[in-house]
Amino acid sequence: MSQQFTVTGMTCGHCEAAVTRAIKQIDGGAEVKIDRANNLVEVQSTQPRETIAAAIREEGYSVDE
Template sequence: MNQIFTVEGMTCGHCEKAVTKALLALDAQAKVVIDRAQNKVQVESDKTREALAQAIADEGYRVAA
């Protein structure tokens, strides 16, 4: 399932890597595409939207949508 999140607080490449790593820790098969300029994180995963959002939030980023 493809999910798109609006994530606040990603300001650099390290932020992108942290979010990607957190999502891959939850689902190693996930496909993650981040558009930092638009604050968008696109995730293709079988995990629930809530679980994916929690993984992002656990890294310290606010999931707005």
């Protein structure tokens, strides 16, 4: 299932890697596409939306609902 998140606080490639790593820790098969300029994170995953959002928040980024 494709899910899109608005994530603020990503300022560099390291931030993108941290968000990607956090998502892949809860779903190793997830596909993650990040558009940092527009604060968008698109995730193909079977995990519930809130589980993915919580993983991103744990890395220190804000996720708009």
